[in-house]
Amino acid sequence: xxxxxxxxxxxxxxxxxxxxxxxxxxxxxxxxxxxxxxxxxxxxxxxxxxxxxxxxxxxxxxxxxxxxxxxxxxxxxxxxxxxxxxxxxxxxxxxxxxxxxxxxxxxxxxxxxxxxxxxxxxxxxxxxxxxxxxxxxxxxxxxxxxxxxxxxxxxxxxxxxxxxxxxxxxxxxxxxxxxxxxxxxxxxxxxxxxxxxxxxxxxxxxxxxxxxxxxxxxxxxxxxxxxxxxxxxxxxxxxxxxxxxxxxxxxxxxxxxxxxxxxxxxxxxxxxxxxxxxxxxxxxx
Amino acid sequence: xxxxxxxxxxxxxxxxxxxxxxxxxxxxxxxxxxxxxxxxxxxxxxxxxxxxxxxxxxxxxxxxxxxxxxxxxxxxxxxxxxxxxxxxxxxxxxxxxxxxxxxxxxxxxxxxxxxxxxxxxxxxxxxxxxxxxxxxxxxxxxxxxxxxxxxxxxxxxxxxxxxxxxxxxxxxxxxxxxxxxxxxxxxxxxxxxxxxxxxxxxxxxxxxxxxxxxxxxxxxxxxxxxxxxxxxxxxxxxxxxxxxxxxxxxxxxxxxxxxxxxxxxxxxxxxxxxxxxxxxxxxxxxxxxxxxxxxxxxxxxxxxxxxxxxxxxx
Numbered sequence: 001x002x003x004x005x006x007x008x009x010x011x012x013x014x015x016x017x018x019x020x021x022x023x024x025x026x027x028x029x030x031x032x033x034x035x036x037x038x039x040x041x042x043x044x045x046x047x048x049x050x051x052x053x054x055x056x057x058x059x060x061x062x063x064x065x066x067x068x069x070x071x072x073x074x075x076x077x078x079x080x081x082x083x084x085x086x087x088x089x090x091x092x093x094x095x096x097x098x099x100x101x102x103x104x105x106x107x108x109x110x111x112x113x114x115x116x117x118x119x120x121x122x123x124x125x126x127x128x129x130x131x132x133x134x135x136x137x138x139x140x141x142x143x144x145x146x147x148x149x150x151x152x153x154x155x156x157x158x159x160x161x162x163x164x165x166x167x168x169x170x171x172x173x174x175x176x177x178x179x180x181x182x183x184x185x186x187x188x189x190x191x192x193x194x195x196x197x198x199x200x201x202x203x204x205x206x207x208x209x210x211x212x213x214x215x216x217x218x219x220x221x222x223x224x225x226x227x228x229x230x231x232x233x234x235x236x237x238x239x240x241x242x243x244x245x246x247x248x249x250x251x252x253x254x255x256x257x258x259x260x261x262x263x264x265x266x267x268x269x270x271x272x273x274x275x276x277x278x279x280x281x282x283x284x285x
Numbered sequence: 286x287x288x289x290x291x292x293x294x295x296x297x298x299x300x301x302x303x304x305x306x307x308x309x310x311x312x313x314x315x316x317x318x319x320x321x322x323x324x325x326x327x328x329x330x331x332x333x334x335x336x337x338x339x340x341x342x343x344x345x346x347x348x349x350x351x352x353x354x355x356x357x358x359x360x361x362x363x364x365x366x367x368x369x370x371x372x373x374x375x376x377x378x379x380x381x382x383x384x385x386x387x388x389x390x391x392x393x394x395x396x397x398x399x400x401x402x403x404x405x406x407x408x409x410x411x412x413x414x415x416x417x418x419x420x421x422x423x424x425x426x427x428x429x430x431x432x433x434x435x436x437x438x439x440x441x442x443x444x445x446x447x448x449x450x451x452x453x454x455x456x457x458x459x460x461x462x463x464x465x466x467x468x469x470x471x472x473x474x475x476x477x478x479x480x481x482x483x484x485x486x487x488x489x490x491x492x493x494x495x496x497x498x499x500x501x502x503x504x505x506x507x508x509x510x511x512x513x514x515x516x517x518x519x520x521x522x523x524x525x526x527x528x529x530x531x532x533x534x535x536x537x538x539x540x541x542x543x544x545x546x547x548x549x550x551x552x553x554x555x556x557x558x559x560x561x562x563x564x565x566x567x568x569x570x571x572x573x574x575x576x577x578x579x580x581x582x583x584x585x586x587x588x589x590x591x592x593x594x595x596x597x598x599x
Contacts, residue, residue: 019401026390030381109377113439114342116373117394118366283343284304284335284372 016123023131027097027284028138036093040139041146043089044081055155061251072159074160075170078177079225081142081147082184086240090139091216094188097135098195099209101128103280106285115249120280129271132192137185143155144181148174158257162249180243183256186238190263191216194236194268201279203285212282233258236266291355294319294478295340299349299591302335309335311502313349317480317495322473324489324510325482326498326583332381333482334374336499338449342369348521354446361507367397370445372453376436380425384435385414387424396442410438415464427458432506437465446471449480454488466492498587506586519554524575534569538562554578 027033048070055071066083072077102125105111114124151157160173168176193213202208219237222228232238240257245252295317302310310332317323327333338344340351342359351358355364388407388451391595392398393431411420414434418429420448427435440448452461469492473479483489489496490510506513525531526560528545535552538561543552554562559578566573 018398022390022393026379026382079369108379109374110379112338112373113371113377113391114394115343116341116366116369116371117391118362119394119396120363280345282338282345284338 009244010032015222016127017122019119020127021132022135023127026132027100027135033097033135037139040089040093040143041141043085043283044077045145045146045150047081047084047234048074048077049149050153052154055132066067069161070151071155074153074155075096075148075160075173076229077151077155078144078147079247081143082180082243083241085143086184086187086237086243087220088217090143090184090188090257091191092213093139094132094136094192095195095209095216096190097132097214098199098212099205099207100199101132101196102199103202103208104199104285107205109285110115111285112283115283120164121274125200125271125275128199129196129274130205132196133185133189136188136192137182137200137213140181140185143184144177148177152193153210160247163247164249166246166249168249176246180232180246183243184247185264187236188258190236190266190270193274197270197277199282200274238262291352292319292471293317293319293350293352294354295323297340297349297479298350299338299578300336300346300351301348302339302344302346302584308345309502310339313502313504314408315340315351315497315504316507317497319478320473320476321495322469322479322481322493323495323497324493325480325497325499326486326489327482327484328477328588329484329575330501330588332502333499334451337371337373337482341369341373341449343373354501356360363396367443368446369449370443370447370452371449371451372436372440373449373451375455375541376432376439378424378432381423383413383423384427384431384438385420385422387435388442389437392442395442404441410441411435413441415461415466422519430458430461433457434461443474445477446473446479447480452478453481454483454485462488464499482540487538490583496583510583513539514580514583521552521554521559521581522571522575522577522579523550523566525566526572530569531571532565534566534571535562538565542555551579 026187038269049066051070066076066080070080102111115121157170159170162168162265191212194215195208198211198215199205199208216237218236223232223235223238239255239262242255242259286513290549293316295301295315297313297315300310300313300315302527313336314436315336325333325336340353340358340409341577344358353365363463384388385407388410389403392403392407406419408417408445416431416434416438419431424432424435433453437450437453440450451468453562454465457465462552469479469481470536481489481494482491493510495508496510496513498505528548528550531550532543532545535550538557540552540557541555543550559576563576565572
């Protein structure tokens with residue numbers, strides 16, 4: 001082994017870290033993605049303001065519902081924001097990132113230069129997948145943190161009453177909210193892997209984004225059709241709303257663990273499909 | 286691992302690719318000697334870019350094998366591509382990143398790159414193609430020529446053993462074209478093998494030591510430039526006030542196809558020494574104002590080889 005080769009082998013790990021850093025810089029440095037993140041934040045602020053306005057008109061009823069709970073304690077807005085945005089906005093944001101991942105590079109023609117740099121196809125796909133996971137995490141954390149800040153500003157903070165009726169400290173509440181954001185991020189990252197696969201099928205990022213968002217929406221629709229209840233446990237989104245289980249005392253983990261299992265299954269399956277597709281793909285863009 | 290360079294920088298056997306019903310590349314046997322400047326010519330649509338994509342491992346051939354710097358492709362891509370600089374089908378960069386940021390990304394993608402020297406290598410590459418002043422500008426704001434220069438700069442981030450440049454002067458003004466030609470000569474002088482594709486025959490003629498000619502997916506000729514030119518019969522051009530008299534003498538000498546123009550006669554010289562022709566004309570009382578043996582251009586050679594003009598292949 002020559003000195004040059006030894007250096008090459010030694011730097012391989014470092015090289016991947018460098019490219020991953022570059023990838024995150026590309027994703028989060030892009031103005032459009034920054035606007036998207038601001039929109040996710042804006043939505044949760046909007047929900048908070050709307051709740052404040054309606055609370056000023058008529059006093060909150062004493063229900064166990066998350067929305068009414070927000071009026072009593074601002075920290076709940078973090079949970080409410082996640083619950084609202086997992087239906088459409090967070091999946092849409094992940095779809096945008098996933099559409100860019102491979103199809104975006106193919107569309108610009110930068111894919112061929114990355115492969116010639118050279119980045120092996122598996123390494124490129126792994127870095128794209130990891131960046132999607134980070135994007136999912138940042139999206140969920142921004143919604144959760146934005147919800148808490150908005151909620152506390154509008155409604156004040158204090159010990160939470162769990163859905164089971166017991167008291168939780170503020171620190172415990174924030175900890176559970178962090179776990180909820182991580183749980184949501186895991187689901188979004190799994191959707192991101194579906195998007196990554198779709199992204200290897202086309203050179204049009206918009207097409208990949210729309211297709212991924214449609215898959216997300218379709219899963220929600222299927223999950224709402226009672227006749228298909230046998231299918232529900234296998235749908236990626238079925239257990240996403242289980243994030244509120246983190247507000248029970250003691251924490252009710254069964255659905256969340258099963259949900260993480262389904263997330264992992266989808267993520268692995270679609271990453272493998274993306275690899276099978278991308279590994280032999282002719283890069284003609 | 287032997288340190289001796291393989292004899293061929295690029296070699297292929299039976300390389301073929303079909304897209305749908307069209308045979309884009311057909312049974313290609315390329316031989317690019319190490320150290321050569323190899324001009325890969327052919328009309329638009331003759332399969333040059335697809336060939337380059339196959340050689341670099343971007344496109345999988347339907348049949349055939351190829352080697353790059355002695356490594357079999359696409360298996361050896363990870364080992365050999367760091368030693369290859371390439372510009373394929375024009376530059377492609379992220380529009381909202383600056384020239385420097387785009388090169389930084391490509392450098393990060395190369396696992397053999399040393400991050401501690403990245404900044405200096407990037408600015409050296411940008412300076413080398415004359416983009417130093419525009420390094421911080423977004424790619425979106427670059428002109429066509431500047432984009433092309435950035436593409437070449439990316440190929441020059443490291444000293445390379447092989448440069449594959451697909452239509453490197455596309456979009457460049459005459460000044461830029463001269464600069465690129467100069468740069469290629471410089472790279473070749475430094476010991477790099479340069480494989481340059483072009484549809485501009487005159488450009489290849491000025492640059493290259495070797496030539497491969499593509500036509501509708503097939504390699505119709507390949508070899509040193511001089512040999513290729515020699516395939517074409519030499520011609521001459523005679524200026525005289527009395528073309529008809531000259532015609533008679535030329536026919537006697539055995540010139541197969543003398544043709545009269547305005548105050549001139551042209552024809553094929555073949556094996557006739559020019560001095561013999563001139564002596565015969567003067568002896569025959571024809572006033573010779575000028576007699577020029579015409580060196581065949583690559584375009585003549587191309588027409589001779591293919592029996593067609595240099596148009597777009599269908």
